[in-house]
Amino acid sequence: MDKTLYQLILASQSPRRKELLGYLGVQFSIQPSSLEEKTSKTLPADVVKDLALLKARDIYQQNLSSNLFVIGSDTIVVLDNKILGKPKDREDAYTTLEYLSGKTHEVLSAVSYVFDDQELTFYESTLVSFRELSSIDIKTYLDFNEYADKAGSYGIQGAAQSYIEKVDGNYSNVVGFPLERMITEFEKLFGPNWRERFA
Amino acid sequence: MDKTLYQLILASQSPRRKELLGYLGVQFSIQPSSLEEKTSKTLPADVVKDLALLKARDIYQQNLSSNLFVIGSDTIVVLDNKILGKPKDREDAYTTLEYLSGKTHEVLSAVSYVFDDQELTFYESTLVSFRELSSIDIKTYLDFNEYADKAGSYGIQGAAQSYIEKVDGNYSNVVGFPLERMITEFEKLFGPNWRERFA
Numbered sequence: 169m170d171k172t173l174y175q176l177i178l179a180s181q182s183p184r185r186k187e188l189l190g191y192l193g194v195q196f197s198i199q200p201s202s203l204e205e206k207t208s209k210t211l212p213a214d215v216v217k218d219l220a221l222l223k224a225r226d227i228y229q230q231n232l233s234s235n236l237f238v239i240g241s242d243t244i245v246v247l248d249n250k251i252l253g254k255p256k257d258r259e260d261a262y263t264t265l266e267y268l269s270g271k272t273h274e275v276l277s278a279v280s281y282v283f284d285d286q287e288l289t290f291y292e293s294t295l296v297s298f299r300e301l302s303s304i305d306i307k308t309y310l311d312f313n314e315y316a317d318k319a320g321s322y323g324i325q326g327a328a329q330s331y332i333e334k335v336d337g338n339y340s341n342v343v344g345f346p347l348e349r350m351i352t353e354f355e356k357l358f359g360p361n362w363r364e365r366f367a
Numbered sequence: 368m369d370k371t372l373y374q375l376i377l378a379s380q381s382p383r384r385k386e387l388l389g390y391l392g393v394q395f396s397i398q399p400s401s402l403e404e405k406t407s408k409t410l411p412a413d414v415v416k417d418l419a420l421l422k423a424r425d426i427y428q429q430n431l432s433s434n435l436f437v438i439g440s441d442t443i444v445v446l447d448n449k450i451l452g453k454p455k456d457r458e459d460a461y462t463t464l465e466y467l468s469g470k471t472h473e474v475l476s477a478v479s480y481v482f483d484d485q486e487l488t489f490y491e492s493t494l495v496s497f498r499e500l501s502s503i504d505i506k507t508y509l510d511f512n513e514y515a516d517k518a519g520s521y522g523i524q525g526a527a528q529s530y531i532e533k534v535d536g537n538y539s540n541v542v543g544f545p546l547e548r549m550i551t552e553f554e555k556l557f558g559p560n561w562r563e564r565f566a
Contacts, residue, residue, distance in 0.1 A: 191526040193507040299547055302559055308392040325524060327390040329539040333547050336535055340528040348498055348532050360501055 174237035174283060176366045179227035184325070184344035185241060191347065194366035201226040201240065212246045212276055217289045220278035228282040237283040237366070241345045245320030247273040252320050258310055261321035265309065268320065269301040272334075275320070275342045279350055281357075290353060292346035294337030296324065301331055373436035373482060375565045378426035383524070383543035384440060390546065393565035400425040400439065411445045411475055416488045419477035427481040436482040436565070440544045444519030446472040451519050457509055460520035464508065467519065468500040471533075474519070474541045478549055480556075489552060491545035493536030495523065500530055 178189050181200035189196055201223035209215045224240025231238075245252040247268065255261035278291035301309075309315070312327040322328040324335075324342045340347040354362040377388055380399035388395055400422035408414045423439025430437075444451040446467065454460035477490035500508075508514070511526040521527040523534075523541045539546040553561040 188528060191511070191529045193510070299550070304560075304562065308562070311392070312390070324538070329387060329542070330390045330546050330550060332538060334536060335538045337533060339523070339531060339534045339538065343528070347529050351498070351529060361503075363503065363507070 172235055172284075172365065173367065174235050174365055175233070177227060177231070177236060177238045179223045179238050179240045180344075182241075182344055184323070188340055188344050188347050189239070192351070192363070194363050196239075196366070199227050199230075205242070212244060212249070212251055212274075213278075213291060213293075215251065216242050216244045216276045216278040217280075217291055220291075221280040221282075221287060221289045224280035224282040225287065237281065239350075240280040240282065241277060243275065243277040243319045243342075243344065245273055245275055247271060254317055254319055255315055255321045258315070261310060261315040262306055264321040265301060265306045265315075268298045268322075269306075270298060272297040273320065277341045277345045279345050279353075281353065288353065288357075290349065292338050292341045292349055294335060294339070294341045296332060296342060297334040297336075299331050299333050305331060371434055371483075371564065372566065373434050373564055374432070376426060376430070376435060376437045378422045378437050378439045379543075381440075381543055383522070387539055387543050387546050388438070391550070391562070393562050395438075395565070398426050398429075404441070411443060411448070411450055411473075412477075412490060412492075414450065415441050415443045415475045415477040416479075416490055419490075420479040420481075420486060420488045423479035423481040424486070436480065438549075439479040439481065440476060442474065442476040442518045442541075442543065444472055444474055446470060453516055453518055454514055454520045457514070460509060460514040461505055463520040464500060464505045464514075467497045467521075468505075469497060471496040472519065476540045476544045478544050478552075480552065487552065487556075489548065491537050491540045491548050493534060493538070493540045495531060495541060496533040496535075498530050498532050504530060 176196035178198050179201045203226045207218040209218045219242035220240045224238045228238045275294045281288040314323045314326045315321040338346045358365045375395035378400045402425045406417040408417045418441035419439045423437045427437045474493045480487040513522045513525045514520040537545045557564045
């Protein structure tokens with residue numbers, strides 16, 4: 169049986185994803201893709217999967233060494249079929265949070281594994297319900313300065329917990345990517361001792 | 368209309384609850400209750416509500432100043448009607464995690480507000496589903512040293528995210544207490560400008 173030892177690379181600059189991946193107990197390095205986040209897809213699930221794959225492929229191709237295992241990922245927030253990206257500024261974040269107020273939105277995170285001659289891409293969807301937010305609520309939240317660089321203008325692991333009524337689905341998927349599902353995929357590829365392939 | 372300005376006290380030594388309460392954007396101080404966690408109740412929801420109330424009442428009574436608003440809280444993990452407390456040691460944590468493996472358990476957090484001549488106690492229940500854990504999975508998790516002092520021997524905000532398939536309900540309720548529900552109760556008591564009562 170093939171027992172290739174892979175060099176694991178996370179193709180993301182997100183500190184949340186770095187933290188999450190660290191929980192697996194395997195070695196990895198970080199090499200963010202600087203690819204512009206552009207895709208010809210339009211359906212939310214297709215968009216997020218395509219962006220995850222493009223990032224992973226970008227880093228895989230930049231490295232000439234063999235035995236690479238690259239993880240790419242992307243997260244989007246969707247409400248009424250509209251994709252909400254990262255806010256441009258505080259005002260933009262205010263508008264987004266006002267839009268999320270009192271509603272349930274969907275968070276999609278996709279992950280791509282690119283290694284050997286394989287490309288494996290999957291995603292999970294989690295529903296997040298916000299309470300009704302007053303303008304004071306939104307301002308109080310924005311003062312924590314956690315909105316920047318976050319899809320949907322909030323981070324579920326911080327001060328936004330004040331306003332989140334309910335989560336339905338995988339939690340780490342909202343933080344950065346679906347860690348539990350990633351383990352399932354590692355197990356499918358390498359069996360129960362998958363960690364040994366990244367030691 | 369009465370516009371008492373309250374001095375808010377958190378009767379808990381949990382760093383998670385301190386962090387969560389900080390997200391409300393109001394001033395508070397911390398005064399943990401050293402009360403032994405004992406109750407004559409047996410039903411999980413009654414147990415957790417009673418312990419939250421006893422802690423809040425303890426701190427309220429220790430302070431002679433008026434205008435106190437004390438928050439007490441307790442969290443328990445329940446599976447098959449069995450209450451899982453904090454682990455005694457690593458071995459005990461191993462046994463608990465093995466028990467939670469592949470199953471959905473319930474996390475109950477109760478909160479008590481004690482102020483003036485009022486005692487208000489409420490709780491929320493959140494379902495958490497764990498994946499099947501191998502003994503390597505459990506050992507990997509225990510090596511992160513996050514199990515101590517946590518009901519159910521895990522902290523949802525850390526490395527346990529590897530193993531949590533699904534959350535159904537309020538998330539902060541699993542971290543420490545149901546922050547969003549607490550805001551709802553503040554609003555019921557003091558109206559939309561409830562923050563001004565703790566400024």
